[in-house]
Amino acid sequence: MRAMVLLKPGTPLQLRDLPIPAPGPGQLLIKVAACAICRTDLHILDGELTEPKLPLVPGHQIVGRVVTSGSGVTQFKPGDRVGVPWLGSTCGCCPDCNEGRENLCDRARFTGYHLDGGYAEYAVADQRFCFALPEGFGDLQAAPLLCAGLIGYRSLRMTGDARRLGIYGFGAAAHIIIQVARWQGCEVYAFTRAGDHEGQQFARQLGAVWVGAADQLPPDALDAAIIFAPAGELVPASLEAVRKGGTVVCAGIHMSDIPSFPYRLLWGERVLRSVANLTRRDGEEFLEIAPRVPVRTEVQLYPLEAANEALADLKAGRVKGAGVLVVSP
Numbered sequence: 001m002r003a004m005v006l007l008k009p010g011t012p013l014q015l016r017d018l019p020i021p022a023p024g025p026g027q028l029l030i031k032v033a034a035c036a037i038c039r040t041d042l043h044i045l046d047g048e049l050t051e052p053k054l055p056l057v058p059g060h061q062i063v064g065r066v067v068t069s070g071s072g073v074t075q076f077k078p079g080d081r082v083g084v085p086w087l088g089s090t091c092g093c094c095p096d097c098n099e100g101r102e103n104l105c106d107r108a109r110f111t112g113y114h115l116d117g118g119y120a121e122y123a124v125a126d127q128r129f130c131f132a133l134p135e136g137f138g139d140l141q142a143a144p145l146l147c148a149g150l151i152g153y154r155s156l157r158m159t160g161d162a163r164r165l166g167i168y169g170f171g172a173a174a175h176i177i178i179q180v181a182r183w184q185g186c187e188v189y190a191f192t193r194a195g196d197h198e199g200q201q202f203a204r205q206l207g208a209v210w211v212g213a214a215d216q217l218p219p220d221a222l223d224a225a226i227i228f229a230p231a232g233e234l235v236p237a238s239l240e241a242v243r244k245g246g247t248v249v250c251a252g253i254h255m256s257d258i259p260s261f262p263y264r265l266l267w268g269e270r271v272l273r274s275v276a277n278l279t280r281r282d283g284e285e286f287l288e289i290a291p292r293v294p295v296r297t298e299v300q301l302y303p304l305e306a307a308n309e310a311l312a313d314l315k316a317g318r319v320k321g322a323g324v325l326v327v328s329p
């Protein structure tokens with residue numbers, strides 16, 4: 001099969017011809033239709049996440065169809081469409097797993113990081129961590145739901161019942177979550193890089209009541225903010241924009257260092273927290289809500305072989321909505 005492979009962090013992905021993987025017990029063999037790209041993939045390629053399997057097939061927003069399965073598979077059958085997210089497996093027996101926090105399991109294995117992912121024509125995945133996908137979404141449109149959507153949704157949930165919500169960084173996750181937030185009755189304030197007129201226009205089209213640069217203050221104090229961009233300086237900036245008792249959620253897996261800031265920005269019972277990974281329950285909830293909103297994903301398409309170009313575009317802020325690799329049209 002054709003696969004884009006990371007041999008060493010800091011080097012581009014290489015197109016390789018690999019054997020089709022064999023599904024083990026409980027695993028599905030999936031013919032990949034599409035795989036969305038994610039900023040986490042960049043952090044892996046750049047060596048900011050330091051424990052990838054090598055060589056590695058990245059990609060953790062996989063949409064495909066079951067070809068065959070290993071022993072003991074009962075949830076899916078050949079021909080079923082499935083989605084594979086970042087959470088690839090957990091230990092299933094630690095306190096975090098037992099108490100509804102499987103996203104924090106120390107022995108969790110992640111797709112496209114510890115396990116080969118979807119930048120390839122075939123992938124294997126544990127059936128227990130795969131999702132059935134809502135029918136109203138084509139393969140290409142469904143792919144970004146699997147991380148941008150799921151982890152975005154978990155981040156949105158952590159903002160509680162915010163009415164005035166700030167979103168810092170208007171990429172794949174933001175363009176999905178603004179739709180869910182508005183559906184829930186939030187007013188959304190979108191913050192982009194200074195001078196990113198295209199991003200600001202996109203946020204306005206999706207219903208942001210206010211758009212501005214990340215160092216600007218909105219006209220009204222926010223109840224909560226989600227930071228999707230990996231820039232530590234957004235932490236003090238967003239705390240400044242949030243009211244007393246408000247919450248700032250850092251949604252990314254990696255961020256540049258947070259500059260020191262005066263305690264008054266946190267004072268007043270403001271809450272600063274991160275969101276890590278996802279639980280299967282987040283996925284089930286979000287995939288149930290997405291067609292009711294209904295979420296419309298904007299996708300920028302690339303052939304599998306152009307994965308390096310797609311990631312370069314993501315890094316440079318040239319992707320509108322979500323970048324998706326078309327693997328088997």
Ligand SMILES: [Zn+2]
Nearest residue numbers: 091094097105
């Ligand atoms: Zn566990």
Ligand SMILES: [Zn+2]
Nearest residue numbers: 038040147148
């Ligand atoms: Zn991701």
